[in-house]
Amino acid sequence: MATHKFKPTHYWNTLGTHPHVLKVAPGDTVLTTCVDARGLDHNDQQATPPGNPMTGPFYVEGATPGDTLVVRLEKLRPNRKRGWSGVLLASNVIDPDDVAKLAQAGDGQGRWDWEVDAETGTAKLNHPSSPLHGFGLELDPMLGCFGVAASGGQAISTATSGAHGGNMDYRGFREGVTVYFPVFAEGGLFFLGDGHALQGDGEVCGTGIEISMDVQFTLELIKGQKIEWPRGENQEYIFTVGNARPLDQCVQHASSEMLRWLTTSYGLDTAHASLLMGQTVRYDLGNIFDPAYTMVCKMPKKLLERLE
Amino acid sequence: MATHKFKPTHYWNTLGTHPHVLKVAPGDTVLTTCVDARGLDHNDQQATPPGNPMTGPFYVEGATPGDTLVVRLEKLRPNRKRGWSGVLLASNVIDPDDVAKLAQAGDGQGRWDWEVDAETGTAKLNHPSSPLHGFGLELDPMLGCFGVAASGGQAISTATSGAHGGNMDYRGFREGVTVYFPVFAEGGLFFLGDGHALQGDGEVCGTGIEISMDVQFTLELIKGQKIEWPRGENQEYIFTVGNARPLDQCVQHASSEMLRWLTTSYGLDTAHASLLMGQTVRYDLGNIFDPAYTMVCKMPKKLLERLE
Amino acid sequence: MATHKFKPTHYWNTLGTHPHVLKVAPGDTVLTTCVDARGLDHNDQQATPPGNPMTGPFYVEGATPGDTLVVRLEKLRPNRKRGWSGVLLASNVIDPDDVAKLAQAGDGQGRWDWEVDAETGTAKLNHPSSPLHGFGLELDPMLGCFGVAASGGQAISTATSGAHGGNMDYRGFREGVTVYFPVFAEGGLFFLGDGHALQGDGEVCGTGIEISMDVQFTLELIKGQKIEWPRGENQEYIFTVGNARPLDQCVQHASSEMLRWLTTSYGLDTAHASLLMGQTVRYDLGNIFDPAYTMVCKMPKKLLERLE
Amino acid sequence: MATHKFKPTHYWNTLGTHPHVLKVAPGDTVLTTCVDARGLDHNDQQATPPGNPMTGPFYVEGATPGDTLVVRLEKLRPNRKRGWSGVLLASNVIDPDDVAKLAQAGDGQGRWDWEVDAETGTAKLNHPSSPLHGFGLELDPMLGCFGVAASGGQAISTATSGAHGGNMDYRGFREGVTVYFPVFAEGGLFFLGDGHALQGDGEVCGTGIEISMDVQFTLELIKGQKIEWPRGENQEYIFTVGNARPLDQCVQHASSEMLRWLTTSYGLDTAHASLLMGQTVRYDLGNIFDPAYTMVCKMPKKLLERLE
Numbered sequence A, B, C, D: 001m002a003t004h005k006f007k008p009t010h011y012w013n014t015l016g017t018h019p020h021v022l023k024v025a026p027g028d029t030v031l032t033t034c035v036d037a038r039g040l041d042h043n044d045q046q047a048t049p050p051g052n053p054m055t056g057p058f059y060v061e062g063a064t065p066g067d068t069l070v071v072r073l074e075k076l077r078p079n080r081k082r083g084w085s086g087v088l089l090a091s092n093v094i095d096p097d098d099v100a101k102l103a104q105a106g107d108g109q110g111r112w113d114w115e116v117d118a119e120t121g122t123a124k125l126n127h128p129s130s131p132l133h134g135f136g137l138e139l140d141p142m143l144g145c146f147g148v149a150a151s152g153g154q155a156i157s158t159a160t161s162g163a164h165g166g167n168m169d170y171r172g173f174r175e176g177v178t179v180y181f182p183v184f185a186e187g188g189l190f191f192l193g194d195g196h197a198l199q200g201d202g203e204v205c206g207t208g209i210e211i212s213m214d215v216q217f218t219l220e221l222i223k224g225q226k227i228e229w230p231r232g233e234n235q236e237y238i239f240t241v242g243n244a245r246p247l248d249q250c251v252q253h254a255s256s257e258m259l260r261w262l263t264t265s266y267g268l269d270t271a272h273a274s275l276l277m278g279q280t281v282r283y284d285l286g287n288i289f290d291p292a293y294t295m296v297c298k299m300p301k302k303l304l305e306r307l308e
Helices: A096-102 A247-265 A270-280 A301-305 B096-102 B247-265 B270-280 B301-305 C096-102 C247-265 C270-280 C301-305 D096-102 D247-265 D270-280 D301-305
Strands: A003-005 A022-024 A029-034 A055-060 A068-078 A082-086 A111-117 A122-126 A136-138 A142-148 A165-167 A178-182 A190-196 A213-222 A231-233 A237-244 A282-285 A293-300 B003-005 B022-024 B029-034 B055-060 B068-078 B082-086 B111-117 B122-126 B136-138 B142-148 B165-167 B178-182 B190-196 B213-222 B231-233 B237-244 B282-285 B293-300 C003-005 C022-024 C029-034 C055-060 C068-078 C082-086 C111-117 C122-126 C136-138 C142-148 C165-167 C178-182 C190-196 C213-222 C231-233 C237-244 C282-285 C293-300 D003-005 D022-024 D029-034 D055-060 D068-078 D082-086 D111-117 D122-126 D136-138 D142-148 D165-167 D178-182 D190-196 D213-222 D231-233 D237-244 D282-285 D293-300
Touching: A029 A055, A029 A190, A055 A213, A068 A142, A068 A190, A082 B270, A096 B247, A096 B270, A096 C096, A142 A178, A165 A237, A190 A213, A237 A247, A237 A301, A247 A270, A247 A282, A247 A293, A247 B096, A247 B247, A270 A293, A270 B082, A270 B096, A282 B282, A293 A301, B029 B055, B029 B190, B055 B213, B068 B142, B068 B190, B096 D096, B142 B178, B165 B237, B190 B213, B237 B247, B237 B301, B247 B270, B247 B282, B247 B293, B270 B293, B293 B301, C029 C055, C029 C190, C055 C213, C068 C142, C068 C190, C082 D270, C096 D247, C096 D270, C142 C178, C165 C237, C190 C213, C237 C247, C237 C301, C247 C270, C247 C282, C247 C293, C247 D096, C247 D247, C270 C293, C270 D082, C270 D096, C282 D282, C293 C301, D029 D055, D029 D190, D055 D213, D068 D142, D068 D190, D142 D178, D165 D237, D190 D213, D237 D247, D237 D301, D247 D270, D247 D282, D247 D293, D270 D293, D293 D301
Parallel strands: A003 A029, A022 A055, B003 B029, B022 B055, C003 C029, C022 C055, D003 D029, D022 D055
Antiparallel strands: A029 A213, A055 A190, A068 A178, A068 A213, A082 A111, A111 A122, A122 A136, A142 A165, A142 A190, A178 A231, A231 A237, A237 A293, A282 A293, B029 B213, B055 B190, B068 B178, B068 B213, B082 B111, B111 B122, B122 B136, B142 B165, B142 B190, B178 B231, B231 B237, B237 B293, B282 B293, C029 C213, C055 C190, C068 C178, C068 C213, C082 C111, C111 C122, C122 C136, C142 C165, C142 C190, C178 C231, C231 C237, C237 C293, C282 C293, D029 D213, D055 D190, D068 D178, D068 D213, D082 D111, D111 D122, D122 D136, D142 D165, D142 D190, D178 D231, D231 D237, D237 D293, D282 D293
């Protein structure tokens, strides 16, 4: 159970079978850093071109296609003061007939800064010309984009997402969560980046409060367990993640994956898994901005514990 | 501020300009009952044909098109012991290639009973052949279908929903919530029914735990305030409701309505309303089963209070 | 086989169980007129409020729910000189990020006139300030909105469509076509209107070249044949019509209906109907503008004749 | 204007920046072969693993990102006798509630053979147990999957499609068509494969009649012309191609691209381009089976010629 400190020197804008930067054993912990979505590091310097640059990939010894990679996100800590966000709602999240309104929003076309204050746990708007200059929101750091090398030798842009994870922009990917990815390539090849100091559901203005981060995570391996879509768990819920368009298909992917999970690991048949999902399932909207959207299907752990 | 007790003698399966059963003044309170989705009353007797039969309509004096009808749901109390629910996931909420599995789920094709116990606050599965017979879930009563006469002289089936409300099947429509509907016809014409003892997000097995109810609500009127989609508020959030297909369009309707609300009533311009939505908005999935789906866009009241 | 001349004196903006204007026997022919989408008649006079006003309904003796109403569109003849159309693409048919462009298109925000010339068979743009003033397009008259009283006692706006037909805006509904509708109410109750001198696929600028019409049609009845969605046939194809959102669901409705048709009337099992659809089916886009979109699934008659 | 004969020795299952197999000058012609979707060659031998294996990539001298690659498909000739197809409709093209029917279709779950006869120009069903054994359909050879290296260093599976082309499965990609692709990588890197002896709209049973082919094409280059989505032209139409999900978004991409084309190359402003599209545009359904669907937006050349 080694702990590795890794300082990235280059980054990737696709999730594919790129040369690994570090080989780790299952159970190992990694401390590293991520630049922000535009490639700016902890000094707010351009470390690499923009577009969700990824730290990694990390190769997990013994991981082969058909396994499940386990990622425990132990620390997600913004490592500089300045965050930034988009302002206007994305044109696809409001009624088409309302889109023209957005064109008349002055300096809202650009990006505004936020001052991220770890001590008070807030991000304060830092846009002097705004009447809300200084307005604070509570920090809730998360990773926007992370995952493994995509299937079939593909290299998929960090702008989008799929069964391999990627740019899911789900605010539930915060400190303390455990995430499961299907392994498609030797070593799994784990990538991470695109930190958000906080984000609303849907990433509806196209960004969270974007920021570079110090990250600590532990990688484990479940040999021979094949999953179809990312899964996860936190203290309250187990959950599954569907990445696609439209949102309806995200729900289908996530619900099908939950049905598989409940019927293979919780002793339920299709009828009983359905029955319990019907009355107790919760869905979260990850993002409705990226090329592939994200919906999350959650089942309460307390309920599942009562089944045993 | 009169209180009316109203005992329904007939029901409607469409929301349209039907003759009203009671005329009330703004501020009046109504105590009445609803049969369940299949038309079964508090004695479990068939009171009317199935298909979300509605109690009402209630005519609010002075309501004219362009106003907003305010509905405070004060009491939603299941009034009999037996509830029932569908079992299997609906065929549209899982991946198409997984649908065939559902056909092999034995007596899951039917409906199963639940015993609703107001004292313990639980619904217990009452299906003796099931290994989960007696398994209990916490009650969280809600209305599946309610709203006003639809626009333009339409009469819209209680199977579906729209700008007038209808079969939204959102579990946030529980006791204590206030709901706002656009008025499309003289008197508004408020209808209600389709009680659920509880329901998961999405109504993914096609029903909640369906049950008849005693209901108390108060109707008020906001003259001259035109809204486009249903709105609501509870202790934590103001929210807007989009009813359409696919879910993407629900999000568009609900987000556009929230943008209107924030810019007309909270002193925000498009840029600042967008900025705050981007980082703090929450979306709930109402239903993904009915002909029109439902998504809800929520903004935290605590945040909005800090704007003033 | 009577022929009725009917001159409308009032119109409907919903398709529901309204009082019929004429009772006809199966096999009877009707000659009547339709106002245009904005309620303007053959004299270009406002005969009734706008919104696809319908002539009818026509009651077919003997028609009861579960039957199929057959409509032969024998003559569709624009009956005045002036047509009009929208100009700009609808905001929902282009990429959301391109919508703002539309706001800058000057007098394109409005409606432009066309001169419809039956002799030359053309519609000529009549917009003197346009460089294309006088530009001609070939006439191809069609009905945008027609159908029967909707199911379950509903009254559905003529802005939209469903299993009962309605505002399908499919340019294949031209002279010579036979259309089949499910009967949901006693007498079927056939309505028609919304003539277009011509229209592109999709009705992507929100209108065809809108015009009033003289219409001749014959109504017949297939007792006891229950269909789920509108069907039709012309010289080359049999076809089925799906009305919904998104287009994906239109395709599902239309394809399911075609599968039913082929397996119940053409002696094919599911495998063979699928096989032939797979290699020979054609789909047309009716409209992608109205609240419900329309896609049409077509199978070549020549192919089907070879099956017998 | 050289003519190159190229015999492939290996194939690709992604469209990315793979080492080119041949460098050609703009204007050069290539004669080569493609294996079928499962990797079977002209001798019906397994030449490479299945999954739309691609011949290529071909590097065009001088092509750099921001250019347009022009592909003239001059010959598409099935080069063996045996074709094969799926049988059953895909589960996503019919109503979810009808999907279970498909499970009961016996040997329709598999693939059936067709005998492709170049002399008679027909493909005859070669499935002795079928009552339609020997039934013939007219050949209309096309390429299912072809395109260029994807943007941003991605390698995209040949199962799907995007701005770079890929698995569009549009039956309009037949002999005689000219196709335009955006260049995203040095040399463009053109790939091709997945021949179909014929196919219906939508590829609704998941395949055309799949077959290996002899292909002749000519590659040209338009320096400095940046396009966003594939374009094409045949004798009757210019057309644009949108690849996405749902179909609605395909229409948006294709319509936006057509609007760009008409306003940049045909002297039309937004209003007039819209006006003409509204009344004369045609849409074809490419596929509604692959991960990304395909719709095609077409404008008649005869009309456009009258503009000049």
